[in-house]
Amino acid sequence: MNTYIQFAAIKFRNNMAYRFEYLMGILNTVLNFLVYWCIYKALYGGADEIDGITFSMVTTNFIISLGLTNAFSKNEMFLHDKIKQGTIANELLKPVNFKFRMLFEDLGDGFFKVIFNFIPAVIIALFFTHIEPPAGILSFSLCLISAVLGYIVLWEISFIVQTWAFWLFSIWGIVTIKNVIINIFSGVLLPLWFMPEPVMNIIKFTPLDSIFFTPVQLYLGELQGYEIIFNFSKQLLWIAVLYIIGEFFWSRGIKKLVVQGG
Amino acid sequence: MKDIFSLFFAYAKSGLKTRFQYKLDSVVATLAVFLREAAGIIAMYFALLKFDTINNWNINELMFLFSLIFITYGIFIVFFMALRDFSDWIKHGDIDRVMLRPRGILTQLVLCGADWLAALGHGTLGIVLFILSANNVGVEWNAETILYYIVSIASGVLIQGAVFLFFSAISIYFIETQSLKEIMYWNLRKFAGYPISIYNKFIQSLLIFVVPFAFVNYFPAQFLLRKPDMAAYPEWFMYISPFVGIILYALAYLFWKFSMRFYKSTGN
């Protein structure tokens, strides 16, 4: 375990090197939030609530999903580049689990971005907007736990798509399309409360609402008793399913690599 | 002039030939660009099922507004890719090669760099949005409106070309200009997709006076759609897009020309 924390720590330190870029990054995050804040402000047009959803709940939805996207803003071509450059074989020889190493490096990156990019951006955002406080300490802690689980769901989906680089010439297009689907149907561009019923009924059977929407609902205290357990189980179930799918592609890919020698 | 065209086609042929080597990948990547850019509108479409309008603009009018952004970008990127990526050209010393050829530097940059994937992705999206909305926004398409529309497209291309010409000139001094472009172009473009009247004064001023996206889509669309929120701006804003384009481009060109004198080829 210690080794993996080391990987995270190295990534964290490396990031300190690019400070100017990070100041700009904060501004970028604020602007990304501001666009949707302005759009929804105009959509609400002064109304207090629409279908029981207040404007500050919408704001909170955007902040939380932005925080998670921020934590996840990783280089999704990492595995692709390693495979195409043929350095993947060397990586596999190292006495660490490559997949866990990737996860922990990304967590290191994500942790950095949350502290140095997302939190300052939220503080700036607080000057012009109102964010709902968490429904309670318990809600807040549950939200944090489920945000980590949401992150892992996001990471597993990305990992599966990345392993396709073993077979495809370039996965850039597919990664982009995957992100479009996530952005539209998991609450980044449109809070899921406003998703039309028929679409929502499909989303319920996918991991998409386990990424951002569960943490948002927990934070706002929208889930009670049994629902909390149900949503957590759903997140864990998806992590397990996605893990198995990921392992399936990964082991096939490695086999292909060994047979064809890269 | 004929010679300029033949050079453009020679470049275009070699660029397309490169792309055709990876047919499947090109198709997927174009689709990806298309969907990436469409995502905001798809989300907006769902949202408007609930909210009906945004500041009195319905989904058709929004699509019309968006279509101008994407059509102009689709054309823009056929000519200005090299300027979009100018920092990289400098970093890799590719400007040297351009300078070693007996043609104007900017001529070569404009003719050689077409990002066909982006052009197809953005362009198709723009055209799709235009087709979906053009007959549902109450515009009567006659000689006058069609001419106005075409001039607006050309102005929009020129304005964005000018913006990137400025960025390239700046990258001669600073080399790394990624975050500047990110904030001043890509982020502002996200804002520009929607009616600028929904923003506060500061963002509106940015979009009118600093990086004048408002003259790429909002004011031209207003001429055709005449939405009530136009009342907040001087009426003549609807007629000056071509001048904004020409003046901005001329200024950017002078600044660029001046800055090229400071270009330092990176040594080995």
Next chain:
Amino acid sequence: MNKTIIDVQNICKTFKITKRKSGFKGSISNIFHPEYEHKKAVNDISFKIREGEMVGFIGPNGAGKSTTVKMLSGILYPDSGSINIAGYVPYKQRKEYVANIGVVFGQKSQISWDLSPLDSYEVIKHIYKIPDRKYKENIERFTELLDMQKFIKQPVRQLSLGQRMRADIAAALLHSPKIVFFDEPTIGIDVVGKEKIRSFIKTLNKTDNITMIFTTHDMQDIEKTCERLIIIDDGKKLYDGSLDSIKRNYVSSRIIEAEFEELPEKIDIDNVTVSNVDNNKMKKLITFDTNSKGINLLMSELLNNYNIKDISVKEPEIDAIIRDIYEGKIIVH
């Protein structure tokens, strides 16, 4: 004698380099109070080159070779001094001037990675407005001379480094330039490939009377192609003349290799240094200075006093001479 085609007078170029300060405070102050360091990359260099000459430009890394070549090719403005090439001032009349030159960068290809050389030549044809007939002639001729039939229609990414280089050289020559600059054209290429490139360059120089300037690290390139050599270091011209005259005029030391019939006790000759070649000590290298000891005298001393099986005088190696010039052991004027 041919007329002067390149005339360079007292050119200087100084670069302003930003000093990078480290640490957080450093990087902030880099933005607001940058400190500069001035580096004289080229310091008062002058030379003339005649039409059809082939000149090697050598110097250690950072000597100012690249900067000089960039000024000659119109990419950089000199701070002072004047350059006149084929009637043009390169940095002022860039567009007209560069139609007359070709530049080959060994480290940077000008043909597209994903296309065949022929595809790239098509674009170059349009850029330089090369007439159809001349284009066809040149393509045929270079394909033949550079032995490119096999790969001219293959994507460049599939070519070997040597093949790619040949394709690149042809690209720079398609518009029949009067002057060609080669910047490290043989770098990283195997011996056979290097030989092909050198012989092509030599042939073309003779047949087309093209003026050529070569920068290289490989002394073999120079020895096999150039008659004239310009050495620069630290932005200054150290030497300008023929390769032979360096050997003749600036190097007075010679080496005699002698193989003895029987192992001598001790070689007792004044003003020489003796070293062993192999373990059995029968073969020895005797280094001496021709100023303090005549070669005839030394030879007879050796042959008279020792039992010698074989004897030969060795030319000093050019690499060693150049190294000595850089290090200031040999002062040239």
